[in-house]
Amino acid sequence: MGLTSNKVLALAIMVAVLLFAATVWLWPRLSRRSWRAVTGRIGLLLATQLALFSAVGLAANNSFLFYGSWSDLFGQEQDMGVVVDHSASGKRVKVVGKQMLDVPGGSRPAMGGQIQKIVVVGEKSKIDSPAYVYLPPEYFQAKYEKRTFPASIVLTGYPGTAENLLKGLKYPRTAFMQAKDGKMQPMILVMMRPTVAPPRDTECVDIPGGPQTETFFAKDLPKAISETYRVGTKPQNWGFMGNSTGGYCALKIAMHHPEQFGASAGLSAYYKAADDPTTGDLFHGSKKQKSRANLLWSLDHLPQGKSSFLVTTSKAGEANLKSTLAFIKKVKSPARVSSITLDSGGHNFNTWRREIPPALTWISGRLSAS
Template identity: 75%
Template sequence: MGLTSGRVLVAAVVLAVGLFVATVWLWPRLARRGWRACTGRVVLLLVTQVVLFAAVGLAANRSFLFYGSWADLFGQEQDMGVVVDHGAGSKHVRVMGTQQLDVPGSGRPEVSGQIQKIVVEGARSGIVSPAYVYLPPEYFQAKYAKRTFPASVVLTGYPGTAENLIKGLKYPKTAYLQAREGRMQPMILVMLRPTVAPPRDTECVDVPGGPQTETFFAEDLPAAVSGTYRVGTKPRNWGFMGNSTGAYCALKIALHHPERFAAGAGFSAYYRAAEDVTTGDLFHGDDRLRKRADLLWSLDNLPQGKSSFLVTTSKRGESNLRDTREFIKRVKSPASVSSIVLDSGGHNFNTWNREIPPGMVWLSGKLSAV
């Protein structure tokens, strides 16, 4: 059974309750003196608490989708290199399967759209990463057969999974509903996590002698998707958005690559690359690279292109309020910036689900299909 399975959670809860009842029932027998009774009390209390914490952890993970599988939890990764697909795709994109959206008409792509699970191979970076692609209903309709569509890269935070974007943050369903209600144009979403060299958090940086993550997101990914799906290659055809680490990456890629992306939306972004045990040495002593990874420094010291930015924060609950205001202040023409500032909202899925729908409408308005 999977890590996010309801059966696993129910089993853990039942076991925790059973152990609690057993502890209460057996305690009088274990209240005696002697090493055996003492050992019994220690073991029973320890096992009960471990199972209780496991049940709470499983419930939290099922709600927030921090980890999508046991392998993800324990840092194990499947080797994508051994998979050979002889079906749909292109040179740098392999389509591994499809899944339905939880919307009316599910099962008919021309009505509900479709999510495809793919593997992307970076031509320049050499990075291979799984991803999901949401294709709107119009993509499958005859009257749009020759039409191109705008697209956006969508990233999770670290160490989230791409499934978070579908199940917890509901990007495809939101895109479907917003387009159906006429608030945004039909748009393709390319959804993945920023951890393309797991388990390392590379902060979307081209690490000297290491993973070329910025090259993968800024060049390889849009080129591979445009070569597979009906998406243009001009900046106005592409956007970038994400939450937390994904938000930092979205703003950074749009800021540093206006020739590739017309807009970047960062939900609860931070503005400087993290450097800790999860990242390792990202810059290898190169101060120029470290400064470039600081978005506030970049706004002051590097030319600003025509990219548009959306940043979000809250007056209570987010730690990025001050830096977000600094980011807004430092954006200069020809770039432009918009913001969402909530009265209250923490660094969590509930907050992002309040920001994503208007954020997607904003992003759609900055992009063009042609």
């Protein structure tokens, strides 16, 4: 059983409960002052505490995926990174791995779809970054072999990993089930972290003399994906979504590049670039660029393109309620805005799991295959 298996978590919880019950049951018998009784009490307390902390640790790891496997946890993961040479072929995408989905028929791509691990080479930005691509079952079916598919870039928050989108937030499985139930059309997902120049948090901006992150996401990535997979190049073919920092990036890049993205969704997004030790000096004193990275300022001072935005917040638990309401108020035609407002929900995976299914349905409804 894997580290992130629900069976492992259930077993840890059961052991903790049994040890607690054993401690309560045996405590009267161990109340004597003999060394055996004292040793027994110490042993039961330590075992119960260890089981409890193990269960809590496994639950936290399942939510935030700090470690992906037992070997990763114990520092035994020694596989080296894959060096991809692109100069010979000129290809901007290199597939370095494939995996199936944990769904009925998942062993066959035409039944369960497929997740491909890739490396993307940025032509203009000169940024190389790994990503995961979810291809729906229809992509492998003969009757759809000449069809293009809509695609959406999906970003984690900072400093999350792309694996969080697969295992923690379950984007591929959710997209599979939503399409199977007829709630959305089959759609390709390109899943990444916003930190394409780790460990720096670039806030998806083009930093003077530094990483050109906005160019990578707005220009290089869609072009590379469209050249490799059956995805169109028009705005109605492309969406952008993410949570937290990823949500800010999705809204900002789609806002500033309506010629590339027809729709974007920001789950628990904030609306201006962070400024802290993880970002460093993003704008090098440029007030113009700093203002442009403020979405509320941009809505007031820059032309609004024909874009659709989805923003999410909650009445209790999120810090972005006020700014989200301000964002909604400032969106003007030809742009459109929709929202999800939960009664309660914090800035965490549980909240985003409640928002992802309707967000996927929403963004799918605003994109087309041709």
